[in-house]
Amino acid sequence: MPTVTQTKFNLYSQNLATGKINFSSDTIKVALTNTAPVATNAVFADITEISAGNGYTAGGATVTVTPSNSSGVEKLSGTNLTITASGGSIGPFRYLVFYDATQTTP
Numbered sequence: 388m389p390t391v392t393q394t395k396f397n398l399y400s401q402n403l404a405t406g407k408i409n410f411s412s413d414t415i416k417v418a419l420t421n422t423a424p425v426a427t428n429a430v431f432a433d434i435t436e437i438s439a440g441n442g443y444t445a446g447g448a449t450v451t452v453t454p455s456n457s458s459g460v461e462k463l464s465g466t467n468l469t470i471t472a473s474g475g476s477i478g479p480f481r482y483l484v485f486y487d488a489t490q491t492t493p
């Protein structure tokens with residue numbers, strides 16, 4: 388079974404607290420990378436994305452995120468994501484990066 392490691396970007400909590408991230412109205416995307424993200428990444432341009440083509444779109448795929456709260460614990464659920472290779476292969480990639488595509492500055 389693969390090991391799952393999560394890296395939370397340093398600005399994430401601040402952006403939530405100041406309303407820069409709005410899961411109801413912002414465009415949330417999932418991008419693929421083969422370079423490990425680091426906590427100091429602040430914007431999507433800080434990520435080394437895999438090359439677009441063969442079914443993978445530059446910037447990643449849009450997902451719908453639904454927040455819910457139970458007993459003070461916030462949970463984010465998203466739509467299933469399927470990327471189908473067409474005309475060649477996609478990748479390689481090792482990491483998924485969830486990001487707010489509406490925000491372009493920290």
